[in-house]
Amino acid sequence: MSEPITVSESVRLEREGDISLVVVANPPVNALSWHVRQGLFDGITRATNDGAKAIVVICDGRTFIAGADISEFGGGAPHAVGLQEVQTAMEDASVPVIAAIHGTALGGGLEVALCAHYRVAVTSAKFGLPEVNLGLLPGAGGTQRLPRLVGVPKALEMMTTGRHISSVEALDGGLIDDVVDGDPAALRDAAIAFANRAVTEDLPLLRVRDRDEKVAQARGDDQLFVDFRRGIARKTRGFLAPEYNIQCIEAAANLPFDAGLKVEGKLFMELMTGPQSAAQRYAFFAERAANKIPGIAKDTSLIDVRKVGVLGAGTMGGGIAMNFVNVGIPVTIVERDAAALDMGLSVVRKNYERSRSTTAEQVEQRMALITGSIDKSDFADCDMVIEAVFEDMALKQSIFRELDEICKPGALLASNTSALDVNEIAAVTSRPESVIGMHFFSPANVMKLLENVRGAKSSDSVVATTMAIGKKIGKVSVMVGVCPGFVGNRMLFMRGAEAERMILEGATPAQVDNVLYEFGFPMGPFSMSDLAGLDIGWKEQASSSSTIREVLCENGRRGQKNGRGYYTYDSDTRAATPDPEVEQLIKDFAVGQGIEQRDVTDQEVLERLLYPMVNEGAKILEEKIAIRGSDIDVVWVNGYGWPVYRGGPMHWADSIGLAEIVGKIEGYSASLGGGHWELSPLLQSLAGSGGQLQTYSG
Ligand SMILES: NC(=O)c1ccc[n+]([C@@H]2O[C@H](COP(=O)([O-])OP(=O)(O)OC[C@H]3O[C@@H](n4cnc5c(N)ncnc54)[C@H](O)[C@@H]3O)[C@@H](O)[C@H]2O)c1
Structure with missing residues (x-):
């Protein structure tokens, strides 16, 4: 040469x-x-x-x-x-x-x-x-x-x-x-x-x-x-x-x-200069930006996670375990009794068997990496334990007390809580620095998002390890702070509150769902509730017709599971049809509340569903719960079905124009009231200065 x-x-x-x-x-x-x-x-x-x-x-x-x-x-x-x-x-x-x-x-x-x-x-x-x-x-x-x-x-x-x-x-x-x-x-x-x-x-x-x-x-x-x-x-x-x-x-x-x-x-x-590709390219960079946590040095020492413990083999625990097994990390799953354990493990097995990308041999290899137990002391050699038991603070605290006794020093202790205060959970242990939230989404083996929740005392090493392990198991990870519902569910609550309100004012569940579907979400809030089951957390004896949901449950409408919820479902095709009975129940309920029904336009539905989310997103930024505006978008695109071609709620709001949104929020606040319509000072000031939510970093 x-x-x-x-x-x-x-x-x-x-x-x-x-x-x-x-x-x-x-x-x-x-x-x-x-x-x-x-x-x-x-x-x-x-x-x-x-x-x-x-x-x-x-x-x-x-x-x-x-x-x-x-x-x-x-x-x-x-x-x-x-x-x-x-x-x-x-x-x-x-x-x-x-x-x-x-x-x-x-x-x-x-x-x-x-x-x-x-x-x-x-x-x-x-x-x-x-x-x-x-x-x-x-x-x-x-x-x-x-x-x-x-x-x-x-x-x-x-x-x-x-x-x-x-x-x-x-x-x-x-x-x-x-x-x-x-x-x-x-x-x-x-x-x-x-x-x-x-x-x-x-x-x-x-x-x-x-x-x-x-x-x-x-x-x-x-x-x-x-x-x-x-x-x-x-x-x-x-x-x-x-x-x-x-x-x-x-x-x-x-x-x-x-x-x-x-x-x-x-x-x-046309594509290159159009809004969809701009949003998708933005989302691509936003995901990468989310990996950077200010103040956490690149060389922060990581916990070497060779073995993972999962507590609870229910809807979430089984799926969480699959993520680790899929990358070859052995998992110990602990349940409260043998029947619950068998049930949980059989669901995991079925999930693998149903997956077309897993061969019969791989199913066995993966199942062999899972050890089932009904004794938490089997977590003693785990480098990290993720708790996924019922959403109940007292239960979670008692479990973390036990984990504190059992787990080896330095082990990472995570909770999969959807909304509870991670600091309160950490506080019952002698090592709050080891505790963090890892909020997986359902189905946990499929959904891309991992909303990690940093406690006030979570150590740098625990924060960095949580992000690194998320990457290893192929998740899109975002680090957020503690507040009720964190980033995703907190904003979802705002959307849900307006959805409930609007059906009393005269919009139908199908109209509300359809507006979101047309916007690009896979489904709207009422279809979603039907899918999850209307009777989650509902107790017949305590039911007092105080919400539409209670009224529906009282009328034997439990959601998709019994073919009747906000919609009626075809027993063969599962196709949903709006049901006049539901509309009547809603009307009667509205009358009882003194609410006069009227025509609600699709545009109003859209604004009232999404603008409170934008407002809440701005509050989340104000409170430094999210590190940057784009992190909020990563959460919504990867965890809640926000269409990626609209970038996420922050990017979308910028594209509409913040001044326009502020004007609308002020209008709705005056006519409707309610805490979630209270204008975020940050949103107001960004609108005034021509700033953006998507690039905001507190
Ligand atoms: N289901 C979801 O969509 C979802 C999404 C994100 C986060 N979460 C959160 O994940 C957690 C679990 O939710 P889930 O939907 O999997 O609930 P689930 O009811 O399906 O499963 C909980 C499991 O924990 C087991 N369990 C309860 N107490 C136990 C104990 N003391 N020891 C061992 N096992 C015990 C139960 O037997 C059950 O199998 C909750 O904190 C929930 O808020 C749920």
């Missing part, structure tokens, strides 16, 4: 005999920063001018070009060649260009690789066009080139889900030409060998843009697209990007390459 030549700050040119290697070194993930683009362009040109007979594009470090440099999305990068010029230089090169791929080739990275004449990759490499997850589509020819290699059905699936595929799947689908067994070091040799073969065998300069055989199979086949759209309709409801990706693939099937590129460019710009 001759001396490498520096082409740009992140690209160098190497030579091995007849073959030139354009090597990208832009840590940590070789993102397509401007100097990478410039380097690739200059590297290809220079290699050709230097008489290379073939060119290998390869990357240093842990991955191939992993994608666009999203820090350049907002503009501001120095002027350099555009990606398209790089791609043209590769595609039109007079000698074969081979992309050598390890790690991940995603988004713009894959779009670069698609402009090589051939692609070779190590077995462990992954490929994908995940733009859809940021509300975008691949805007550098990916929508036109991918279907030409893998065919329309696979491209549809890959681009509307953003799924990453393996080398084996990529080879099978025609995306790559060879798989190299071995580590990334073997890739260089294999790619050079491939390049030499391309020279000696005079392999054609295959431009993906010229290939037609696979897209031709779908040409004019409208039904294929109709069926595909129908198949993903439920999952992608409300999102623009999946539909735009599909339209691009339709163009790839039906139009010449350059015309398809034009469609791609137009739709890309």
